[in-house]
Amino acid sequence: MSDATDTGPVLAADGTPLKRSLQRALRAQKLRALALIAPLLIFILVTFIAPIADMLFRSVENQIVSETLPRTVIALKEWDAGTGEAPGEAVFAALAADMKVAVEAKTHTKVAVRLNYQKTGIASLFRKSGRQVKRWDLGADAPFREKFLDIDEDWGDVEVWQTIKTYSSPYTAGYFLNSVDLELGPDGMQAVDEDLAIYRLLFNRTIFMSLVIMGSCVLLGYPIAFLLANLPLRSSNLLMILVLLPFWTSLLVRTSSWKVLLQQQGVINDILVWAGLVDDANRLVMINNQFGTIVAMTHILLPFMILPLYSVMKTIPPSYVRAAKSLGATNWTAFWRVYFPQSVPGIGAGCILVFILAIGYYITPELVGGTDGTFISNRIAYHISRSGNWGLGAALGTILLAVVLVLYWVYDKIVGIDNVSLG
Numbered sequence: 225m226s227d228a229t230d231t232g233p234v235l236a237a238d239g240t241p242l243k244r245s246l247q248r249a250l251r252a253q254k255l256r257a258l259a260l261i262a263p264l265l266i267f268i269l270v271t272f273i274a275p276i277a278d279m280l281f282r283s284v285e286n287q288i289v290s291e292t293l294p295r296t297v298i299a300l301k302e303w304d305a306g307t308g309e310a311p312g313e314a315v316f317a318a319l320a321a322d323m324k325v326a327v328e329a330k331t332h333t334k335v336a337v338r339l340n341y342q343k344t345g346i347a348s349l350f351r352k353s354g355r356q357v358k359r360w361d362l363g364a365d366a367p368f369r370e371k372f373l374d375i376d377e378d379w380g381d382v383e384v385w386q387t388i389k390t391y392s393s394p395y396t397a398g399y400f401l402n403s404v405d406l407e408l409g410p411d412g413m414q415a416v417d418e419d420l421a422i423y424r425l426l427f428n429r430t431i432f433m434s435l436v437i438m439g440s441c442v443l444l445g446y447p448i449a450f451l452l453a454n455l456p457l458r459s460s461n462l463l464m465i466l467v468l469l470p471f472w473t474s475l476l477v478r479t480s481s482w483k484v485l486l487q488q489q490g491v492i493n494d495i496l497v498w499a500g501l502v503d504d505a506n507r508l509v510m511i512n513n514q515f516g517t518i519v520a521m522t523h524i525l526l527p528f529m530i531l532p533l534y535s536v537m538k539t540i541p542p543s544y545v546r547a548a549k550s551l552g553a554t555n556w557t558a559f560w561r562v563y564f565p566q567s568v569p570g571i572g573a574g575c576i577l578v579f580i581l582a583i584g585y586y587i588t589p590e591l592v593g594g595t596d597g598t599f600i601s602n603r604i605a606y607h608i609s610r611s612g613n614w615g616l617g618a619a620l621g622t623i624l625l626a627v628v629l630v631l632y633w634v635y636d637k638i639v640g641i642d643n644v645s646l647g
Contacts, residue, residue: 276625282618286396289388292335293322297392300385310380316369320357323350327358341613342398342407343387349378399619423620426600431627433514433599434582440522441529441578442571449533449570453540467530475524479591482520486510486592512594520592525581529574536570576635580628600624 290297295318303311326332336350353375360371372379390408391398398408405421406413415421448467452460470478485491488507496502510516540563548558586601593599600620607617 279618279621282614283399283622284395284397285615286338286391286398287394288331288335288338289392290394292326292331293319293388293392295319296322296388300389300392303385303389305382305386305389308382310382311385313367313369315385316372316379317366319372320360320368321362323354323357324360324362327354337612339387339391341402341616342391343383345378346384346387349376349384352376353379399615400623402616403619403623423600423603426598426603427623427627429514430583430599430601430624433518433597434579436518437521437525437582438529438575438579440518441526442575444522445526445529445533445574446567446571449530449537452530452534453537454542464534467527470524470527475587476591478524479520479588482516482523482592483511486516486519511592512597514593514597516592516594517589517597517599520588521582521585524588525578528577528581532573532577533567533570536573537567540566572635576632579631583624583628 296315299315299318300311303315323332326335332350332354333347336347339350340347353372356371356375360368378384386409396408401407401413402416403423405416405424407416408414448463452463452467455463483490487493488509488511490511492510493502493507497504497507502508510519544562544566545558548562549555553561583599584601586599586605589598590602590605593602601624604617604620604624607613607620
């Protein structure tokens, strides 16, 4: 007999190959893990990824013009705006056919509103013409050019037709151009009128004031966090309750309180007048301006700076500072050379939290900022909820998101995101 032994596949207890059994068990383990995190993934997709994707799409989407006026869009391709004259009969006939269908479907007002964002007056022009066109017989009422001009002479305005042609593409960069005070014109990009150029100013103001608010929170929050981290536990817990107390109060109430405090007939001005520091006829204007916004938002966002600082400072061993002093360092040297560098991760975390929250705030600037203290977020809210110009609001939101990501990248290059810590 041969001493050789057959070495077949190793079997599991149920008789299946061990390798296949292990693969099946590993696959089941991965499926269980996926099932556990699936609710969180779905929540993130629905509440975070999907809204951002929708915002990006709306910032370039422009299908309403080409879908509502398909014949007109095709006919306008042959028209040259450089002639300085309105298009010919073929374009007006196409417009009549498109508008008749659009009036029946009640979509002519939607395209009118879209084009009115670019040239004021087009909305009323479409509505007025729609009431007349729906009674026309397309087979018997030609020619249509004179009919449209009889309804309103603005149909002979070259700018109206140039606007329709410029924004006839299903996708457009027009919203993004409007977001930086530019527009699409006959010769390409051009600056908007000075009295309409507000968005670059709002972006600059938003970034500047957010940085000021962030700096104010650092200056006020660092000493408070240092005190909390170095006081006895009983005292620090009591002070921590005071720090967290604003979270238990409505944001609207806190902001309204600042209106009472800062207005010209408010508490602070009354105290200054009573103390003789300010003349009653020349009370300080501290509300409905940038100062009011900075003060109110610093108060609201200060806890978001204190908590990361406190969590980091609490982990710094006091023995390090005592060792520095025992080696001859002064109190200032021990703090600056030993304690402060270890608290930088908390500063970084607090700065990121405060800045990102500040740059997107709109309730507080709306209530206390007036015309000089509002943020770009207030304009975004206006376009989304009031004017209905979702495309421009989405473009502004996209640019704001890009600005935050760029600043985050710059921060990572200068400070290093690895140095950010919440404790």
